[in-house]
Amino acid sequence: MEKVLMKGNEAIAEAAIRAGCKGYFSYPITPQSEIAEYMVRHLPEAGGVFLQGESEVAVGYMVLGAAGCGERVMTSSSGPGISLMSESLSFLAAQQCPAVIVNIMRTGPGLGGILPSQADYFQATKGGGHGDFRLLVLAPSSIQEAVEMVMEGFPLAEKYRNPVMILGDGLIGQMMEPVSFPEHLITRPSNKDAWAANGMDTRNSDKRNVLKSLSLDPDEMHEHNKSLQEKYDRMRRNEIRYKAYNLDTDYELLITCFGIMARVCGTVVDKLKEEGIEVGMIRPQSLFPFPEEAIRQAASKTGCKQVLCVELNMGQMVEDVEKAVQGACPVTWYGNAGGAIPPPKEIIAHIHSLLNR
Numbered sequence: 514m515e516k517v518l519m520k521g522n523e524a525i526a527e528a529a530i531r532a533g534c535k536g537y538f539s540y541p542i543t544p545q546s547e548i549a550e551y552m553v554r555h556l557p558e559a560g561g562v563f564l565q566g567e568s569e570v571a572v573g574y575m576v577l578g579a580a581g582c583g584e585r586v587m588t589s590s591s592g593p594g595i596s597l598m599s600e601s602l603s604f605l606a607a608q609q610c611p612a613v614i615v616n617i618m619r620t621g622p623g624l625g626g627i628l629p630s631q632a633d634y635f636q637a638t639k640g641g642g643h644g645d646f647r648l649l650v651l652a653p654s655s656i657q658e659a660v661e662m663v664m665e666g667f668p669l670a671e672k673y674r675n676p677v678m679i680l681g682d683g684l685i686g687q688m689m690e691p692v693s694f695p696e697h698l699i700t701r702p703s704n705k706d707a708w709a710a711n712g713m714d715t716r717n718s719d720k721r722n723v724l725k726s727l728s729l730d731p732d733e734m735h736e737h738n739k740s741l742q743e744k745y746d747r748m749r750r751n752e753i754r755y756k757a758y759n760l761d762t763d764y765e766l767l768i769t770c771f772g773i774m775a776r777v778c779g780t781v782v783d784k785l786k787e788e789g790i791e792v793g794m795i796r797p798q799s800l801f802p803f804p805e806e807a808i809r810q811a812a813s814k815t816g817c818k819q820v821l822c823v824e825l826n827m828g829q830m831v832e833d834v835e836k837a838v839q840g841a842c843p844v845t846w847y848g849n850a851g852g853a854i855p856p857p858k859e860i861i862a863h864i865h866s867l868l869n870r
Contacts, residue, residue: 516691521656521681522547524692525615526555528663529587531694533702534613535561536586538575540568540594543627544683545617548589569594573601580610581724583709585667585702589615591683592633593624595641602676603642606741607726609708611670613663614648615679617686620852628852629683631772634829637680638801645738647745648678649752650800654775656690658798664698669752671703673744680800682825684773684854745802754798755807758782763816764793765868769808769834770823771797773854778823780857785864792864793817800830805837812838819867823860824848 519527526548529537537556539549553563566572572588576598579586590598595616605612616637620630637650649669653659659681666677706716710724728734756775759782770778775796782792795811797804812820819842822831828846835844847863849855864870 514693514695516693518689518691519656520547520687520689521659522617522686523551524656524660525589525663525679525686526551528660528694529613530556530559530561531699532664532667533585533699534587534667535584536564536576536579537561538564538566538572538579538586538588539590540566540572542591542594544619544629544686545589545591545615547686548615569597570601573598576612577601577604577608577610580605580612581608581710583702583705583711587613587615589617591617591619592621592630592636595633595636599642602648603640603644603646604726605676606646606648607644608724609674610676610724611667611674612676613666613670613679614676615663616681618680618682620850626852627683629773629825629854630850630852631682631774631825632827632829632850633680634800634824634826637678638803638833646741647748647801648676649673649748649802650678650680651754652680652771652798652800653685654772654796656685656688657692659685660692660694661698664695668700668703671705673748674708675744680772682773683852749802752799753802753804753807755804756796756798757807757811758794758796759786759791760793760795760811762791762793764791764814765816765818766792766864767811767817767820768792768794768823769797769820769830770794771800771830774823774825774848777854777857778860781860781864784857784861790864790868790870797830803833803837805833808834808837809839809841813841817842819843819845821864821867822846823855825854826850
């Protein structure tokens with residue numbers, strides 16, 4: 514398959530276009546602004562619509578309106594912009610409108626900086642808005658994986674009628690790598706006429722499709738929330754994704770990490786093997802649903818003394834890892850929240866101290 518050298522943000526935009534995105538709405542914020550720059554040039558050529566909102570608040574509701582019509586739609590932003598969209602994300606989930614949201618994370622809290630971060634983990638996986646709802650969250654560790662997750666994100670959103678978030682850090686957006694766009698991931702929207710507010714004439718139907726989230730009847734509201742939770746449970750059964758590395762050895766320590774840190778930690782595992790120290794690694798590709806059982810089994814293996822969660826934040830995924838491990842062994846955190854990526858030698862030194870080597 515032919516590969517082309519592309520910047521991460523531009524590859525994400527091209528992947529969305531090839532996946533059939535027909536509406537892209539955004540407001541510029543680093544480190545993902547190149548997505549919008551690419552979309553404004555190329556999406557209209559593919560028959561789509563680009564529109565810049567006056568704020569991320571407005572963008573969120575543009576996505577809601579277009580998604581409610583059954584079109585494949587996307588937005589992208591970074592942490593502060595996603596915060597402003599949080600209400601509309603809740604509406605998207607409540608009204609069961611499929612959409613793809615790309616978050617290229619920068620440091621925080623507050624305005625923070627434009628360097629890479631993984632500090633939006635809580636924001637993405639614990640809802641990111643009000644009420645009992647979840648996003649299906651995928652975390653790429655390469656530009657190729659980001660491309661594939663974006664292309665898969667649209668049919669996944671339609672399958673569950675739920676927003677899908679692609680959670681990458683600033684480095685994923687800014688670096689360049691060779692990528693391809695797998696043709697087998699190009700799909701057509703499915704069954705939108707059954708639910709979308711796309712006009713009775715379009716559907717040749719006398720039935721109105723109404724999308725709403727307001728319910729003043731407590732029993733009706735409870736049943737709606739139950740049905741949403743049943744959907745999230747289906748995600749937990751069917752959509753867990755992770756990569757395991759070096760788990761077929763008698764490892765003393767298990768590393769958990771996601772996104773760009775998996776590339777650094779893969780080098781750590783290889784370097785330590787050269788020293789005669791076996792370390793295993795699990796990288797969740799889906800942050801919700803989270804691969805709890807895989808991590809629990811890996812941490813429970815005879816000889817595993819502890820789990821080290823390596824993140825570009827102050828220890829957010831570590832809470833889900835602790836829940837998964839269920840006390841089988843200690844769980845600790847190591848990372849950096851300022852935007853600098855810890856090099857392998859720094860993490861190796863930390864592991865030496867943990868193992869008293």
